[in-house]
Amino acid sequence: MxxxxxxxxxxxxxxxxxxxxxxxxxxxxxxxxxxxxxxxxxxxxxxxxxxxxxxxxxxxxxxxxxxxxxxxxxxxxxxxxxxxCTVAGGRLDGHIVQGHVDQTATCVAIEDQNGSWLFTFEYQKNLQDNVTVEKGSVTVNGISLTVVNSQDSRFSVAIIPYTIEYTNLQSVKVGDTINIEFDIIGKYVAKILDARA
Known part of the structure; x- marks a missing residue:
């Protein structure tokens, strides 16, 4: 984990x-x-x-x-x-990440917000349990990030200068392909709701 x-x-x-x-x-x-x-x-x-x-x-x-x-x-x-991997008993500073990428997404916009950046990614909504929720967690190229502007097949994340400096988001451009892993808790909830429908 x-x-x-x-x-x-x-x-x-x-x-x-x-x-x-x-x-x-x-x-x-x-x-x-x-x-x-x-x-x-x-x-x-x-x-x-x-x-x-x-x-x-x-x-x-x-x-x-x-x-x-x-x-x-x-x-x-x-x-x-x-x-x-996480050490047992260590702090869980991000969220539960399995290291099992669900799919890739394309960077469709990068907005400079004068001190931070808003990255928007678009993905193919081909699986019902691949969802994002507003203020929920998502993993982008292995980075635990908070979702803003959650839509049906796209989402945005707000990036602080520290994250730009110490991750490979510094080299991501519009049109680039990134890895996404959706939140495991969200996937389980979606699967349960789908089974009840």
């Missing part, structure tokens, strides 16, 4: 294709502290560390992961949000 509080940024240094899988080599300030078989969130996707060398670790994304996330769009030099 994760919280959506990004620990550090990593940089993709190498990408290898192996059959239908893709191996990513990520350089970061925490790579040398990781362990083989450890779960780490990469842009909100829970991936297993399979190799470590100095300040670089290697993870593998399989076809299912590549189909549901933006990892297949990564290029060498891209920044990636990293978070290690």
């Amino acid at each position: 994760f919280t959506g509080i990004i620990e550090t940024l990593g940089k993709v240094t190498r990408i290898e294709t192996e059959q239908q899988n893709i191996n990513f080599y990520v350089e970061s300030s925490i790579s040398d502290q990781l362990k083989i078989d450890q779960s780490v969130s990469h842009n909100g996707v829970c991936l297993t560390v399979v190799a470590i060398q100095a300040q670089t670790h290697k993870v593998t994304a399989i076809q299912e992961t590549l189909a549901k996330s933006n990892l297949g769009l990564l290029k060498v030099g891209d920044l990636i949000n990293l978070e290690r």
Whole structure:
């Protein structure tokens, strides 16, 4: 389990294709502290560390992961949000994040609000339990954020300067693809209501 509080940024240094899988080599300030078989969130996707060398670790994304996330769009030099799993008994500063990306979304607008930014994302409403609620939680590229302006297939999030500086939202532009994980509690509620209907 994760919280959506990004620990550090990593940089993709190498990408290898192996059959239908893709191996990513990520350089970061925490790579040398990781362990083989450890779960780490990469842009909100829970991936297993399979190799470590100095300040670089290697993870593998399989076809299912590549189909549901933006990892297949990564290029060498891209920044990636990293978070290690939550320690039992630790603070839950964000919200409950599983690291299971539901789908991707497209950034359709970025509004400078003179000290903060309003990012708007649009997604394909293809599943009934993929919902956002006003002032509820959503995970964008692994970042726990609060929803504003929740609509049927789009939502906005207000971003403070700290988040811009310490996450890869600093490089997101209109037209870019991001990963979203909808709030697990909201998904369960939607599923229950749908079953009763």
